[in-house]
Amino acid sequence: xxxxxxxxxxxxxxxxxxxxxxxxxxxxxxxxxxxxxxxxxxxxxxxxxxxxxxxxxxxxxxxxxxxxxxxxxxxxxxxxxxxxxxxxxxxxxxxxxxxxxxxxxxxxxxxxxxxxxxxxxxxxxxxxxxxxxxxxxxxxxxxxxxxxxxxxxxxxxxxxxxxxxxxxxxxxxxxxxxxxxxxxxxxxxxxxxxxxxxxxxxxxxxxxxxxxxxxxxxxxxxxxxxxxxxxxxxxx
Numbered sequence: 426x427x428x429x430x431x432x433x434x435x436x437x438x439x440x441x442x443x444x445x446x447x448x449x450x451x452x453x454x455x456x457x458x459x460x461x462x463x464x465x466x467x468x469x470x471x472x473x474x475x476x477x478x479x480x481x482x483x484x485x486x487x488x489x490x491x492x493x494x495x496x497x498x499x500x501x502x503x504x505x506x507x508x509x510x511x512x513x514x515x516x517x518x519x520x521x522x523x524x525x526x527x528x529x530x531x532x533x534x535x536x537x538x539x540x541x542x543x544x545x546x547x548x549x550x551x552x553x554x555x556x557x558x559x560x561x562x563x564x565x566x567x568x569x570x571x572x573x574x575x576x577x578x579x580x581x582x583x584x585x586x587x588x589x590x591x592x593x594x595x596x597x598x599x600x601x602x603x604x605x606x607x608x609x610x611x612x613x614x615x616x617x618x619x620x621x622x623x624x625x626x627x628x629x630x631x632x633x634x635x636x637x638x639x640x641x642x643x644x645x646x647x648x649x650x651x652x653x654x655x656x657x658x659x660x661x
Contacts, residue, residue, distance in 0.1 A: 429651030430578035432471040432545065435462075436568035437583050439506055441639050443480035450480065450509055459513045461645040462550065466519055470649060471545040473575055474552045475568040476510060478502025496560035500527060503564065507554040508532065520549040526558030526567075538574050545575075562622070569623035573630040580632055581648050582619065583639035588656035589618040606658045618658065627658070634658040 437458065444451030466472060481502035485495045504525060511521045522544050523533040533554065534540065541551045556567035565582075572580040586594060587602065589611075594600040608628035611618055618624075618636055627634055637648055637655030647654060 426468075426646070426650045428465070428468045428470045428649050430470060430649055432473075432575065432577050433465075433579055433581055433649060434473040434475065434568060434572040434575065434577040435581045435583065435645065436565065437474065437476045437506075437639070438564075438585070439477035439480035439483075439502065441583060441585065442476070442506055442509075448480055450506070455510065455513050458639070458645065459510070459517060461643060462514060463517050463519060464646050465649050466548075466550065468649070472550045473541070473545075473571060473577065474507075474510065474550065475564060475571055476503055476506040476552065476554070477564040478506060481505060493560040496556075496562075497527075500555040500558070503554045503556060504529065504533065507552040511552055514550060520547070521552060522549050523552045523554055526553075526555035541575060563620050565619045565623040566626070569619070569626040569632070572632050573626055577632060580627060580634045581645070582634060582636045583645065584636055585638070585640070587638035587641065587654070589616055589636050589658075591616075603656045604653075606656060607661050608658060609661065611658060618656070624658075628660060631660060633660075 442450055442454055444454045478499045482498050507523045511523050514521045524536040525533045526536050528535055536553060544551050553571050556562055556564050557570055568580060589603050590600040592600045608624050611624045612621055635648055635655055635657050637644055
C-alpha cells in the first residue's frame with residue numbers, strides 16, 4: 426500500500442476512545458488506532474492528531490455550569506486523552522510530542538506552529554490538545570484550524586458511522602450515504618458532519634475532509650492510502 430497524502434491531521438472523538446463502555450479509555454480501541462498509526466508513520470506520512478474529550482466531559486452535562494468553565498473542563502479532558510495516546514504510541518517506539526493551546530508546561534509543550542513543523546521534520550507525531558484554547562469552539566473547529574495551519578493534505582475525521590448521510594441511519598434504514606459533498610452543500614443543507622465554522626475554514630483554505638468509520642478494519646490506513654470509503658468533502 427502506498428500513501429496518497431504526505432501530511433495528515435486525524436481527528437478522533439473522545440467517545441470513540443471509550444469504545445462500548447462509553448466512558449474513559451478502552452485499551453483495545455487505543456491499540457487498534459495506534460497499530461494503524463505505526464503503519465502510516467512507517468510509510469513516511471507526517472501525522473498530527475486532535476482528540477476530543479467527550480469520554481470524560483461533554484458540554485455542561487446537564488448542569489447549570491457557566492459555558493466558559495464547562496468548555497475549559499472539556500479542554501482539560503482532551504489533555505488526558507492526548508497523554509494516553511502519547512504513551513501508547515511511544516510504547517511502539519515512535520516519538521511523540523503533545524502540544525497544548527493552554528499553558529501546562531509540566532506535562533506538555535505549548536502549541537507553536539514552527540515547533541510542530543520541526544517535529545514533523547524529525548519524524549515525530551504531534552498531538553494537539555486543548556482545542557483552540559478558547560471556549561465556544563468545538564474540537565472540530567480546532568482540528569480544522571490546525572489542519573489549515575500545518576498545511577495538511579487532508580483532514581481525516583474518524584467517526585462512529587461510515588460517512589455522512591442525508592438523515593440519521595440509526596433511525597432511518599433508508600438513509601442515503603453521500604460519497605462526495607462540497608462544503609457549500611454541507612453549509613446550505615445543514616448536514617451534521619462538522620460544525621459550520623470548521624467547514625468554512627476548510628473551504629476557504631482548500632483542505633479536503635474525509636469522514637469515515639473508525640471501527641472498520643484498517644480504516645485509518647485505508648483512508649491514508651486513498652481507498653474509496655466514507656464521504657469526501659471538498660471545494661466545488
